[in-house]
Amino acid sequence: MSAVVKATDVHKRFHSLEVLKGVTLEVAEAEVVVVLGPSGSGKSTFLRCLNHLEKIDSGRIEVNGHLIGYRERGDGSLREERGRVVARQRAEIGMVFQRFNLFPHMTVLENIVEAPVQVKGMARRAARDVAMDLLEQVGLPDKAAVYPARLSGGQQQRVAIARALAMEPKLMLFDEPTSALDPELVGEVLDTMRALATDKHMTMVVVTHEVGFAREVADRAVLMDDGVVVEDAPPKKFFSKPEHPRTQQFLSKIL
16 A cells, blocks of 8 residues: 655754654555554654644655645755645645634534635535535534534534544544543544544544554554654554563553
8 A cells, every 4th residue: 555644754853852853654545553652752743743733853744645844846855835835735634633623603514614615615515515424424413503612522522523524634633632531522532533444444643542442443553752663563563562662661551
């Protein structure tokens, strides 16, 4: 399978703090990669670099064979892109955040319709049809006219997933999508993500602490620590026979 994500030697620094120290990772089409690691390991920063929410200091990131946030000059160096160019580059990348980031003044349906109409130029009626189909998929067709404040956290996160899917992304990024939820609401969001992976064969990179999801759904589990990829293996091997001592130490604390 072709690589949907190709990140090569990615470095990122915030002032004097080097957060990413040369991350290299590829994700194939229809593959689900779960990224684990302790707080401060660079997981979320790396995810945000994949769609240029954070600028990288060096290295290279391609999604579907195209640079994200940059254009290559004739001499091979990179020039940063801005505004609408970046918006077009990241149009095929959906992202779901820890906090739901829904527009509070818009109904659920309006939240989902907005980006396809404004960014892709889709006719509003067609976008509404797509939105209702997506609400059906995430189990919330009866919430179309409701405002986000009237939804539970799990429902809001499922709306956020539907909103990302409305752009018909080739890649979905999830940044700790269940960490802000009450424990009893986690399952409904994981079920939605599980359906994306198994039924829709969506390419996904998921930063999470949900070990059960990693074991059941992921094609590969990755451990990041101190800004680098420490281990990258199929879940069965990752959880039962990790090679790196740091992975063994990390798993001993969470399992």
